[in-house]
Amino acid sequence: MEHKIIVVGIGPGSKDYILPIALKKIAAAKILVGSERALADYAADGQKTAPITADIQAAIAFIREESQQEDVVVMVSGDPGYYSLLAALRNEFDISRLEVIPGVSSMQVAFSRIALPWQNADLMSLHGRLPDYASLAYEKGRVVGILTDAEHNSQRIAMLFLDAGWPPNTPVFVGEKLSYPDENMVQTNLIRATAEPAIRHCIMVVTG
Known part of the structure; x- marks a missing residue:
């Protein structure tokens, strides 16, 4: 079964600017992907995590594999619709599998x-x-x-x-x-x- 890939905007940096619904999605995640800074700020014990690095294909391969078993929450800075990993994810996965939570962009x-x-x-x-x-x-x-x-x-x-x-x-x-x-x-x-x-x-x- 293919699960959802939930792309969550975490805002420009300060936790004051992240939406409550984004925090709920992150807290409920069993699989969490994001930059090393985002993972340091938001990942909790018990969550399986993977960093987004310059090797974007490695992150996409992890998301593809893990989303066969569970929903995957992908944290992106700012708003997902503005120069984020969302564009690459749209090229790799059917749009029906993507759920997007907006955020405040810089x-x-x-x-x-x-x-x-x-x-x-x-x-x-x-x-x-x-x-x-x-x-x-x-x-x-x-x-x-x-x-x-x-x-x-x-x-x-x-x-x-x-x-x-x-x-x-x-x-x-x-x-x-x-x-x-x-x-x-x-x-x-x-x-x-x-x-x-x-x-x-x-x-x-x-x-x-």
């Missing part, structure tokens, strides 16, 4: 910190991805939210936007460690961001 937190509605924002990820330069084109009033990484950090991304024709004084907000006690939210502009210390693994919001 992108949502970033926009909330600057009290800015995000329904009309363009969202993109440069986390492990090369930029699509056409998508960076300047338009007055355009709002862009970006996931970053070590290479595409706040300095590099500011340079990319300037190269794409954005005005140097365009406001930029850079959020790191969002939801944690040492959270840092910086307000600057594109030209200053190219000279200020680079912030890696953050959320940038550019407001044209």
Whole structure:
């Protein structure tokens, strides 16, 4: 018998931002998969666990094997629908086997910190991805939210936007460690961001 694969969003990091239904699913799990940090935060004695590492296929093989016997709960950071393992799981398993519990994404937190509605924002990820330069084109009033990484950090991304024709004084907000006690939210502009210390693994919001 094939069991359910329950993909649970655990929020941006702080336990204050995880939904009660997500905690219930995690607590009830017999098989629990997630990052090493997530397992350290949420796994309990008696649960069979496996980490999600750079070897995604190893995690999928574990899920496939264990889901023949029990439901498997897969913890992903933020919201499962936003750049998570859910896309890979959809490619491997029938959708009828997937149950998804939403979570709060770091992108949502970033926009909330600057009290800015995000329904009309363009969202993109440069986390492990090369930029699509056409998508960076300047338009007055355009709002862009970006996931970053070590290479595409706040300095590099500011340079990319300037190269794409954005005005140097365009406001930029850079959020790191969002939801944690040492959270840092910086307000600057594109030209200053190219000279200020680079912030890696953050959320940038550019407001044209």
